[in-house]
Amino acid sequence: MRKINKIIALAIIAATFFVSCKKDEPTEITPISTAKNIAYVVNYGTYPGLNSEISIYDIDNKSIVHDNYKKANDIDFASNIQSMAINNDIAYLMSNDGDKIDIINAKTLKASINPISTDIVKPRFFVANGNTAYISCWGNADWNLMEDSYIAKIDLTTKSVTKIALPGGPEGLAIANNKLYAALNYRDSIAVINLTSDAISYIATPAVSSYLLKDNSENLYVSFVSTYSDPSLASGIGYINTNTDVIESNTLLDGISSNYGSIMQFNSDKSKIYIIAAAYDANWVLQGGVHVFNTSTKSYETPVVENLAGINGVAVNPQNNNIYVLLAPSATEKGTMKILLRNKKLELAHVR
Amino acid sequence: MQKKYFGFIVAIFLLINNLLGQSIDSTLILKEVEVVAQKEKYLVGSKIVTIDSSKLAASAGETLADLININLPIYIKQDAGGLSTIHFRGTGANHTAIMFNGININSLTLGQTNLSNIPAFLFDEVKVQYGGSSSLYGTDAIGGSIQLNNKEEWNKGFSAGIQKDFASFHSNFTGLKIGFSNNKFRYALKIFQQKCKNDFPFLNTAVKDFEKDEFIRDTTKNAGFINTGLLQEINYKISTKLKSYVKLWYENADRQIQPNMSSNYYGGSFDSIEYKNLRLVSGLQFHSGKHKFSSDFGYIYDYQIFDNDSSQTIATKSIISNLNYFNSDFFKGDFNVGVNFMHIIPEVYAYKENLRENRLDLFISYKKLIIKKLTSSINLREVFVSNYELNFSPSIGFNYLLLTSLKHFWDYKFSVSRSYKTPTLNDRFWASSGNPDLLPEEGINYELNSLYKLTNKKSKIQLSLTGFYMLVDNWIQWVYVDTWRPKNIKKVQNKGIEASIETGFKVLKLQFNSGVNYSYTNATEIKSYINSKTDRKQLIYTPEHLCKAFISIDYKRFTLFGSASYTGIRYTESYKPLEEYYLINTSIGKTLIYKHHIFSINFKINNILDKAYQNQERYAMPGRNFAISIKYSINNLKFKNNEKN
Numbered sequence: 001m002r003k004i005n006k007i008i009a010l011a012i013i014a015a016t017f018f019v020s021c022k023k024d025e026p027t028e029i030t031p032i033s034t035a036k037n038i039a040y041v042v043n044y045g046t047y048p049g050l051n052s053e054i055s056i057y058d059i060d061n062k063s064i065v066h067d068n069y070k071k072a073n074d075i076d077f078a079s080n081i082q083s084m085a086i087n088n089d090i091a092y093l094m095s096n097d098g099d100k101i102d103i104i105n106a107k108t109l110k111a112s113i114n115p116i117s118t119d120i121v122k123p124r125f126f127v128a129n130g131n132t133a134y135i136s137c138w139g140n141a142d143w144n145l146m147e148d149s150y151i152a153k154i155d156l157t158t159k160s161v162t163k164i165a166l167p168g169g170p171e172g173l174a175i176a177n178n179k180l181y182a183a184l185n186y187r188d189s190i191a192v193i194n195l196t197s198d199a200i201s202y203i204a205t206p207a208v209s210s211y212l213l214k215d216n217s218e219n220l221y222v223s224f225v226s227t228y229s230d231p232s233l234a235s236g237i238g239y240i241n242t243n244t245d246v247i248e249s250n251t252l253l254d255g256i257s258s259n260y261g262s263i264m265q266f267n268s269d270k271s272k273i274y275i276i277a278a279a280y281d282a283n284w285v286l287q288g289g290v291h292v293f294n295t296s297t298k299s300y301e302t303p304v305v306e307n308l309a310g311i312n313g314v315a316v317n318p319q320n321n322n323i324y325v326l327l328a329p330s331a332t333e334k335g336t337m338k339i340l341l342r343n344k345k346l347e348l349a350h351v352r
Numbered sequence: 353m354q355k356k357y358f359g360f361i362v363a364i365f366l367l368i369n370n371l372l373g374q375s376i377d378s379t380l381i382l383k384e385v386e387v388v389a390q391k392e393k394y395l396v397g398s399k400i401v402t403i404d405s406s407k408l409a410a411s412a413g414e415t416l417a418d419l420i421n422i423n424l425p426i427y428i429k430q431d432a433g434g435l436s437t438i439h440f441r442g443t444g445a446n447h448t449a450i451m452f453n454g455i456n457i458n459s460l461t462l463g464q465t466n467l468s469n470i471p472a473f474l475f476d477e478v479k480v481q482y483g484g485s486s487s488l489y490g491t492d493a494i495g496g497s498i499q500l501n502n503k504e505e506w507n508k509g510f511s512a513g514i515q516k517d518f519a520s521f522h523s524n525f526t527g528l529k530i531g532f533s534n535n536k537f538r539y540a541l542k543i544f545q546q547k548c549k550n551d552f553p554f555l556n557t558a559v560k561d562f563e564k565d566e567f568i569r570d571t572t573k574n575a576g577f578i579n580t581g582l583l584q585e586i587n588y589k590i591s592t593k594l595k596s597y598v599k600l601w602y603e604n605a606d607r608q609i610q611p612n613m614s615s616n617y618y619g620g621s622f623d624s625i626e627y628k629n630l631r632l633v634s635g636l637q638f639h640s641g642k643h644k645f646s647s648d649f650g651y652i653y654d655y656q657i658f659d660n661d662s663s664q665t666i667a668t669k670s671i672i673s674n675l676n677y678f679n680s681d682f683f684k685g686d687f688n689v690g691v692n693f694m695h696i697i698p699e700v701y702a703y704k705e706n707l708r709e710n711r712l713d714l715f716i717s718y719k720k721l722i723i724k725k726l727t728s729s730i731n732l733r734e735v736f737v738s739n740y741e742l743n744f745s746p747s748i749g750f751n752y753l754l755l756t757s758l759k760h761f762w763d764y765k766f767s768v769s770r771s772y773k774t775p776t777l778n779d780r781f782w783a784s785s786g787n788p789d790l791l792p793e794e795g796i797n798y799e800l801n802s803l804y805k806l807t808n809k810k811s812k813i814q815l816s817l818t819g820f821y822m823l824v825d826n827w828i829q830w831v832y833v834d835t836w837r838p839k840n841i842k843k844v845q846n847k848g849i850e851a852s853i854e855t856g857f858k859v860l861k862l863q864f865n866s867g868v869n870y871s872y873t874n875a876t877e878i879k880s881y882i883n884s885k886t887d888r889k890q891l892i893y894t895p896e897h898l899c900k901a902f903i904s905i906d907y908k909r910f911t912l913f914g915s916a917s918y919t920g921i922r923y924t925e926s927y928k929p930l931e932e933y934y935l936i937n938t939s940i941g942k943t944l945i946y947k948h949h950i951f952s953i954n955f956k957i958n959n960i961l962d963k964a965y966q967n968q969e970r971y972a973m974p975g976r977n978f979a980i981s982i983k984y985s986i987n988n989l990k991f992k993n994n995e996k997n
Binding site for chain 1: 558612613615621837839926
């Protein structure tokens, strides 16, 4: 019986557009009913509402099956999956156009209850604290000040939604030290929300932020990014002491990915963070690599791989620390997934 | 090199004609100068289909998109009420020139026209010209062009008319026409308003109730619209040789943007867009013997606002002037030379301030009967755009009259034309994304057509067959890199055939008219400028097969009409096949005429079979729906010095 903890929980999110589906790959097998170790690859698809799906990669057999949501539910997903989170064997899919949170079985991807859509407008990211989930939502986005954004607080039993107003476009979330931290993607600050009172305080930041990772000390690493609307020279990995809510350091790294998805991840013992840094060349092709941040020394090591065209997402297999890289060479070509093995050989896993 | 080559052809052309010393084709001599209509005659070899006043009157409460959907095998990409764009022969939405009184009304920022914003009520005639015609109409006419015409009728006295339509989904149309003409003065005014809530029911196959394991029964939200406008024309004959005119066309359309099926149920981006368009044209026409001169001056104002956000206004003002000289006996041929000038003032929030653009077109056209039964024309156009590249677009066409008699007509046409599209203002100047170095889109079109007609006292039949081949290069598309950017992404090959048959006959007192129009289009990318390879698949949203058919039966001013359309499989952005569909419509109507008074009532059922279909993936379209149209008009009423008829 496959255990959920052997699945790479954060599905690698590909924030790619115009990724076409090719069903006639020679290595594809269907169905994956006996796979013990799998990775979910979530495709955002084409906005609005087209081609978003979930692929399942069988790690042991090195094979992939596409369109698993449709196979499980006999219907296209019909929205754009922004992120996927797994909590207590249930997968939550945050999607836009239509705006909703799908609740599906994390093993079978089958939906047996209807999505939550009331008071959910442009959901982004999910974290849970016991029976309460917190989802960052952008609301009626103006793509400037993001005054309408909020945190949706959901009782996972009753599915009722309470809105905590939080302007500034919250993106990544983390719960640490009994507080909810929200990386604001349109303001130079991180919001800190008291889990009991829902009161909000802020930590000023050198740049807008996107995602948070919690270490074993309940402190947080945060990605500071330069975006189209908020350019900055202070992109890097910051470290927040959640006892004092002070940013103790920001280790600069030019070109940290401002994509929405899996841009950084811990290895199995959290001694390293793998993070994407890239820049557009003269032909508007995103060229970059996977950089390595040593959490002990708070410094960068030699990148594990560079000069990858269209680098879009990264994830780490906690069992063997293989690094999974998602590539989208252009807006219209098919994407690929490559695996950097422990011997540092980059192996093509699959083309979608 | 191209200009020298075509200059050589022109020289040889003229030399041959002089040597042969052919007489003037009598059809080249015209009594009245109507500049726009005259232009079309230089497209010898091109396929032009006319949607006449009777078909327009039958669709008066509908739009140009509806008109083409019913009558012609040309793909209209559309949703349920907001945006409709035309795609001739697999070309793009901005590869068709929409012409009003010789002026291209395509948006200068987007490069296309929303056909849902053009009501059939305003026009007496629509001419649909297939294939490239930039040599005559300038930029955008790569796939084809559409002429929106109004006929000048003189000495008709007073006329007025009112039309009221009621239709499903809280839709109604109101139209008013007033006109007056004597021998010297003509005035025509048309005012309309079209409103629709568009709240139609549909089975939402994008949304499932997982607890009941069934699709949701849904109702369309945010797809309503209101469109109000007028067209006013004033014509005055200053003398027997000199005529003046003023035309004003204004519209204000407020359209909600239909959400996709998933957003419709769960919620998402519910937006709206408002358009205001003003087209003001005036001019003088002088003719004396074989010489004709015309000058036109125009002011075009296009305004668009998204979601009532005044900080994101998109507007352009254009000042236009045209000068034309025609000579109907120039080396025994019909000759036209002229110049168009346009000064563009954008007022777009995302452009740099004080941006201006000037465009100058120089053109020559010549048509001549070369030998008996063989007519040819050549058109040359050079376009200058400030701070941008030049464009040269020539065309040549031939028409051979194989057979002509009282009963029979049979001709063959052949044409070759180069066409172009200047990248839009958005393509070149949008903040941080625009690329002023984008190459113009370029096309070359070859087509061969044969038309046969047989007419006798009680029946007629018309058969037409066309083959075409086109190449469209430097196709511009906005693609997502770090943000959305326009790029020249591909070269496309379009080829296919178009066939039509129309018949009319009388049995007892019943007049039958019927027709079938079919097109096959193979449009594939043959070269990519952004990908390493191309797979030569059919372009997205380009059906290979389209077919339209109609039948009408008239008896004592009762009319029974039926139409059917078939749209073949299309491929979506993810190259998933979108199911083919067919639609059947019918209507029945009665017209009563008493002296000057005409009253008609028409009842229509659209999509009789209540077919669920999608023109675009995951955008619901209406099922069976109904409309009733009531019209009253009074015509040819003359008073005072004109005898009352």
